[in-house]
Amino acid sequence: MALLETGRRALRRGRALLPWTTVVARNASAGRTGPRIAVIGNCQARGVARSLTVLLPNARVDLMPIGTLGKGRRSLSAFAESLRAYDHVFSQPFLTGRFRDGGSAELVELLPQARLFPAIVFPAFHPDMVYVGDLGSGAEAALVPSPLHTYHSAITLFGYLRGVSAARIVRLFREQTFAALGYLDGWQLSAEDLARSSRAVGVDLTPEILRWSRRGAFMHAINHPKLFVLADLAARLARDADLAPADLSVDAYLVDDLLDDVIWPIYPPIADVYGLAGSYTFKQRTAPGAAPSMLDLQTFIAGSLALYDTMPKTRLTCHRTEHWSGAPEIRALFDAA
Numbered sequence: 001m002a003l004l005e006t007g008r009r010a011l012r013r014g015r016a017l018l019p020w021t022t023v024v025a026r027n028a029s030a031g032r033t034g035p036r037i038a039v040i041g042n043c044q045a046r047g048v049a050r051s052l053t054v055l056l057p058n059a060r061v062d063l064m065p066i067g068t069l070g071k072g073r074r075s076l077s078a079f080a081e082s083l084r085a086y087d088h089v090f091s092q093p094f095l096t097g098r099f100r101d102g103g104s105a106e107l108v109e110l111l112p113q114a115r116l117f118p119a120i121v122f123p124a125f126h127p128d129m130v131y132v133g134d135l136g137s138g139a140e141a142a143l144v145p146s147p148l149h150t151y152h153s154a155i156t157l158f159g160y161l162r163g164v165s166a167a168r169i170v171r172l173f174r175e176q177t178f179a180a181l182g183y184l185d186g187w188q189l190s191a192e193d194l195a196r197s198s199r200a201v202g203v204d205l206t207p208e209i210l211r212w213s214r215r216g217a218f219m220h221a222i223n224h225p226k227l228f229v230l231a232d233l234a235a236r237l238a239r240d241a242d243l244a245p246a247d248l249s250v251d252a253y254l255v256d257d258l259l260d261d262v263i264w265p266i267y268p269p270i271a272d273v274y275g276l277a278g279s280y281t282f283k284q285r286t287a288p289g290a291a292p293s294m295l296d297l298q299t300f301i302a303g304s305l306a307l308y309d310t311m312p313k314t315r316l317t318c319h320r321t322e323h324w325s326g327a328p329e330i331r332a333l334f335d336a337a
Contacts, residue, residue: 040091
């Protein structure tokens with residue numbers, strides 16, 4: 001009903017929303033006469049779209065979540081045709097499968113005003129954070145749930161698979177374990193991977209990564225950047241499109257939507273490496289504006305093990321733990337906990 005009413009309001013303003021479009025801020029485009037911008041992407045795209053409404057005060061910005069694409073068996077060509085009214089289309093990469101006739105690469109070929117922007121993934125602060133289940137399907141339902149939505153601790157999962165008790169798994173959360181698993185030296189690889197993936201879509205984020213690092217921890221989780229990161233990305237897209245964004249700090253004007261989602265802690269020995277404050281306090285997803293729901297390490301581990309007990313072990317698949325299974329020194333580390 002809320003989406004329907006949003007559409008009605010848009011019609012009354014003389015501009016109908018496409019069925020897969022989300023208004024990024026209440027009345028964000030009311031009274032604006034500037035360029036029309038579509039932002040297509042995952043959970044990060046909302047922060048990019050909302051940042052654009054601040055950086056470009058006259059722009060009309062619409063968000064199109066990737067998860068809504070291809071609904072109703074629409075073709076990519078039809079989707080591209082519906083985007084021709086936009087002056088700029090910024091899209092994160094998406095694979096063929098959303099549409100029967102192509103993905104984001106084909107969309108860019110069909111629309112001269114379209115350009116890709118990268119998804120931000122940076123595991124260095126949270127190297128223990130993994131998905132469990134069938135990642136290849138692309139469907140969230142194929143992922144195993146955890147007390148933190150679909151995010152899991154690799155140490156906890158591997159401990160469970162090795163038959164390690166909850167109390168012994170807790171003892172594994174220490175510097176010796178993190179060093180043996182490579183958790184204390186993940187910065188270089190994370191930075192190189194993000195720079196490489198960004199260059200692949202024509203937006204080299206190497207300068208931005210350096211600037212973000214000067215502000216300390218810039219991720220809430222491996223794939224949830226803080227708002228100032230998404231604002232920098234939005235400003236970069238606007239500049240590259242010759243849109244002259246305002247020179248201001250977006251996070252001084254907008255609330256970070258991803259604070260309502262899972263926040264994974266930076267474990268203290270990892271935090272020490274980067275000169276940051278660390279903890280073992282996990283935050284669950286909450287409704288917007290609700291008080292945060294927190295879990296300590298023991299509660300998170302106990303909840304994870306209880307969920308694993310309800311699952312056939314064939315569902316508890318994870319590339320990280322499969323790799324560890326083939327490493328005798330890592331197996332011995334867990335077995336001796």
